[in-house]
Amino acid sequence: MDYNNTHILVLGAGESGIGASHVVAQLGAHVVLNDYKKIELPSDVQAMLETVGVTVITGHQDESLLDNVDRIIISPGISLDIPIVKAAKERGIEVVSEVELAYDISKSPILGVTGTNGKTTTTTLLTEVMKATGKPIFVGGNIGDSLSEMAYKMPIGGYLIAELSSYQLESIKEFHPLGAIVLNISPDHLARHKTMENYVLAKENIFKSQTPTDYLVLNADDAVVVDMANRARSQVLYISQKHAVENGAYYENGHLYVVRNGNKELIIEVVQIHIPGAHNIENILSVIALTYALGVSAELIRNAIFTFTGVEHRLERVKTINGVTYYNDSKATNVDSVVKALQAFPKPVILLMGGHDKMTPVEEFMILVKEKAKELILMGEAAERFEDAARAAGIKDIHRAQSMKEAVRLGRDLAQPGDIVLLSPACSSFDWYSCFEERGEDFKKEVLALEEGSEP
Known part of the structure; x- marks a missing residue:
């Protein structure tokens, strides 16, 4: 326009x-x-x-x-x-999202990332890999600055990288990324979208205007995501942690491979990756698949992954104090994010959870919490509903905290050397905080106060 x-x-x-x-x-x-x-x-x-x-x-x-x-x-x-x-x-009168404005004015192709979880980690790693090419790379959207501001500054000859939420995608018109990644889909933001079908349709908007010269990375291990291939006109690249793929990237026996037309090439071994969890393998595979298709060499991709240590507020290791390690996962604002966090650790954790309740179902989720959490500390608006579901699942070691300070100190008191204290809320932050970043910073502040020997 x-x-x-x-x-x-x-x-x-x-x-x-x-x-x-x-x-x-x-x-x-x-x-x-x-x-x-x-x-x-x-x-x-x-x-x-x-x-x-x-x-x-x-x-x-x-x-x-x-x-x-x-x-x-x-x-x-x-x-x-x-x-x-x-x-x-x-x-x-036409109503469009800010993402549409960014598309209208960007002088370089757009690479978009969406999914229920893992968007920020994937977007950040994608940015690091593309920066390694030496081309101008700008990033915005659901991460960093507004996408339209970045698009306005964007020169010719680079890439504009966009983290895209369902909210941003539900009102686009002609938005057309050269490369799109759909990581996973699980129930989220249903208060806004009303139905799961509407939520999925919003996510699918990321590729609705793509053409056969564009690339779409889909997670073959997610039934909802893999079905999107039936409606895609672009070149589909699959990722999987369960089986080999013909085009895309996959995990096998501790190795991550990129594949073009059945010909595989080793990119990196899991032992060389510095961010924990199977969900991060998913994120890394998606970046491998897209960047290799765009012509980035295996060596550049490998080096960028090897030096990547993750993003703030997403399974961020804060400190080990008296043998207890504290992790900040404040960005885990839904149940599926917490599932991935719990699965990232091989032993039970002391789990700090709760906040502004999105009212998503938690009954089945609490079965995993029972298995993976040795103590459960609940806070915020969701505490009562979460406690009811936890007790129904047979969880007995449940505690309440009225502030982040109280939650962190309670975690310290319950922990033994070798334990992990994990903030992974499964809720948005808007009961006590303005955003998940503020919540995560408060958690880190209280953890570091423990190290300083502050009195309870």
Whole structure:
């Protein structure tokens, strides 16, 4: 879309909305940035938007905002079911996500990563591998800066790498990545999408506009994901930890191989990988499959994986204190993430769990918790529901904490040398914190306070 002299309404005054407003105004559009909540933007952000002519309206949201609007750019946190969006659709006004704007303006191909879990680790590793090529690499979306800001800065001859959530993908139009990865699908965000079918359809949008010259990496070990091949027009590359594949990458007997037309090449051995867990093998295989297809050499891929130590707040080793090792997995905001975290450790852990309850089923999940956790410490809004499910599953060693400080100190008191204390919440953070990063930082702060010998 040519944005010059158009009228654009941007909904949501968070990082995504601010970035979109700033970019589209520089492209010559008349822009209104709106949020129904009353928001006081930082003075430097306000000045930046004023400089490019963005009108900021917060604290109310009425249909008059739609007058003369050519397109609405919606931030990922805003539901498509709100009244102003419904009214816009009735008027025939196009509503697209910020990801669509990024696609409109990027001068280089986009590589997109989605899935219920593992997106950030995969996106970060993909970025590191592609940087090794020496080409310009920018990254954004559900990680780092707004994708549209990165796309605006993107030069010719590189790659724009995007971590994409279902929220960002549900309202795209022509978004077309050269390479797309779908890692896994499990129930999540159902309060927003209403049904699992809607959630899967949102994820599938990542490849709906791809052509036969594009690449799509699908997890052959995930029944929902592998079925997507039936609706893909792009070149499908499979990954698997269970069997060999014809094109893509797979794991076998401690080795990770890349395959093109049945011809395999060893990339790396598991003992050379520095991030734990079978789920991370899945993430690494997906990066191997896509980057090799894009022409990156096996040597460059191998070196990037060997030096990769993971991402913050995702099975992040914090410290070993008095023989007890503390791990920060604050990014585990759903049940499936916690399953993968628990399976990453060979022995039972002391598990800190809870937060803002997404109301996903936990009954079967608690059977695994019973097997893998020697003590369960619950906190936040979800604590009561989680405790009921845990007791129904036969878990007896259950404790409650009213703060992160209390949870960490309780973990210390329950632990023996050699134990692992793991924060892996299975919930979003919005009961006590503004984001999972803030929660993870609080956990790390309290762990380090133990080392300093602070009094309980």
